[in-house]
Amino acid sequence: MQNFSSTLFKLWFPIALQQLIFAALNLLTVLFVGQLGETAVAAVGLANQVSFLFQLLLFGIGSGAAIFVAQFWGKRDIANIRRVLGISLALSLTGASVFALGAFAFPDHILALYSTDRAVIALGAAYLQIIAPSYLAMAISASYAMTLRSTGNVRVPVAINITATLVGAGLNYALIFGEWGLPQLGVIGSAVSANIARWSECLVLLALIYSTRSIVAARAREMFAFDRAFTANIFKTILPVTLNEIFWSLGITTYSAIFGRVSTDAIAAVNIAGTIEMLAFVPFVGLANTAAIMIGHRIGADEEQRAFEYAKRFLIIVLILGALIGAAIFFSADWILGFYKIDATTRVFAREVLTIMAFALWIKCGNMILIVGILRAGGDARVSAIIDVAPLWLIGIPLASAGAFIFGLPAPIVYLLTISDELTKFILAATRVASKKWITNLARQHSNRAS
Numbered sequence: 001m002q003n004f005s006s007t008l009f010k011l012w013f014p015i016a017l018q019q020l021i022f023a024a025l026n027l028l029t030v031l032f033v034g035q036l037g038e039t040a041v042a043a044v045g046l047a048n049q050v051s052f053l054f055q056l057l058l059f060g061i062g063s064g065a066a067i068f069v070a071q072f073w074g075k076r077d078i079a080n081i082r083r084v085l086g087i088s089l090a091l092s093l094t095g096a097s098v099f100a101l102g103a104f105a106f107p108d109h110i111l112a113l114y115s116t117d118r119a120v121i122a123l124g125a126a127y128l129q130i131i132a133p134s135y136l137a138m139a140i141s142a143s144y145a146m147t148l149r150s151t152g153n154v155r156v157p158v159a160i161n162i163t164a165t166l167v168g169a170g171l172n173y174a175l176i177f178g179e180w181g182l183p184q185l186g187v188i189g190s191a192v193s194a195n196i197a198r199w200s201e202c203l204v205l206l207a208l209i210y211s212t213r214s215i216v217a218a219r220a221r222e223m224f225a226f227d228r229a230f231t232a233n234i235f236k237t238i239l240p241v242t243l244n245e246i247f248w249s250l251g252i253t254t255y256s257a258i259f260g261r262v263s264t265d266a267i268a269a270v271n272i273a274g275t276i277e278m279l280a281f282v283p284f285v286g287l288a289n290t291a292a293i294m295i296g297h298r299i300g301a302d303e304e305q306r307a308f309e310y311a312k313r314f315l316i317i318v319l320i321l322g323a324l325i326g327a328a329i330f331f332s333a334d335w336i337l338g339f340y341k342i343d344a345t346t347r348v349f350a351r352e353v354l355t356i357m358a359f360a361l362w363i364k365c366g367n368m369i370l371i372v373g374i375l376r377a378g379g380d381a382r383v384s385a386i387i388d389v390a391p392l393w394l395i396g397i398p399l400a401s402a403g404a405f406i407f408g409l410p411a412p413i414v415y416l417l418t419i420s421d422e423l424t425k426f427i428l429a430a431t432r433v434a435s436k437k438w439i440t441n442l443a444r445q446h447s448n449r450a451s
Helices: 002-034 038-074 078-105 107-111 118-131 134-150 155-177 187-211 228-262 264-280 282-300 304-337 344-375 381-406 411-435 442-450
Strands: none
Touching: 002 038, 002 155, 002 187, 002 282, 038 078, 038 107, 038 118, 038 134, 038 187, 038 228, 038 264, 038 282, 078 107, 078 118, 078 134, 078 228, 107 118, 118 187, 134 155, 134 187, 134 282, 155 187, 228 264, 228 381, 228 411, 264 282, 264 304, 264 344, 264 411, 282 304, 282 344, 304 344, 304 411, 344 381, 344 411, 381 411
16 A cells, blocks of 8 residues: 555656646636636637647547556566657647648638637637647657656656746736736737747757657657557557547537537636636546556556556545545635626626536546546556547537527536536446456557567
């Protein structure tokens, strides 16, 4: 138990700190933009739905690759770790190119899928065009950072990401409001600062990795020294996880489109609540990533029963912590909303959405640890993808759509209907974990084939 606790904290703390700073500064950005009114909040929120889709694509590719890296690291198989890095990098940059081109060339058409408010679309499109190049930097950073974290080295990528995020936050404030001698650019300033932060992070991370000759300081011929059989074997796991994230993210943005067509007040309220939820998710993102690393290492080291015991411990921790943080959100919601300059209707919507979110937080966090931290770590990519996506598209979205467009229900009730897919998902995922059928030693299966 002592080894479990010490390893958990060693891995969890840097990741959670990174998420805390990122979420806190994202909240701060929304507060900055919130001073410009509901239209600005809605515009940035909708434009960031594209970034959200892209980040989840990266997360899907990275999560699939991390399953192998963690298990290969359990066997200290560095050659195959570098091959997996090459596949992850190629896929991530391909996705980044597609997203950057779409965001730059067709921003109005993309945002029209989420809102009919022309002012919101125009402002969001300008923001989206400026932020588009940052997708390439994010793709490179995500691939290398994922590989480092999966080998247990979480400090380097976290330290660099935190520094870049802090710099971006300072520039965000200065360029939005015209401080420190910089021009006052409003919403556009937020996009410019994000671009600078992401490219700075990418270049510093690469410089540090290769100057220190890190485990992931792979040369091109090492990253791409894989044959067709190796690539096919890796793709069998990476592809379901990536498709999982794509269809899940499309489902979440469909929710945003539903709220965007209810009213601008509704989408502003949900965006505010979503930012607070992101802050609440900080410890759980860290725990899910830590669980994936620790469980993956144990499976790769042929310790399947120990991996299952780790899974149970992580789930108990998350459920208790989720209930406690949910209670904290419920009792502090009015105080939090006092920082926003929003009208009475938006404030009422946001308070009601926050109340629902607070009571459902333990379910959402439970799903994160079950799917991302446990099932994927065991190589159960196909089943976990079905569990994650099917309830969203077959239950949540149909109910929310009917509530909004057929019955004309208010935004908070529509939000409540979206929780139906989370509850279904939790039941299915918990049952799968209890069965132990998710534990697969991929490193043992593929190491000999790839060598």
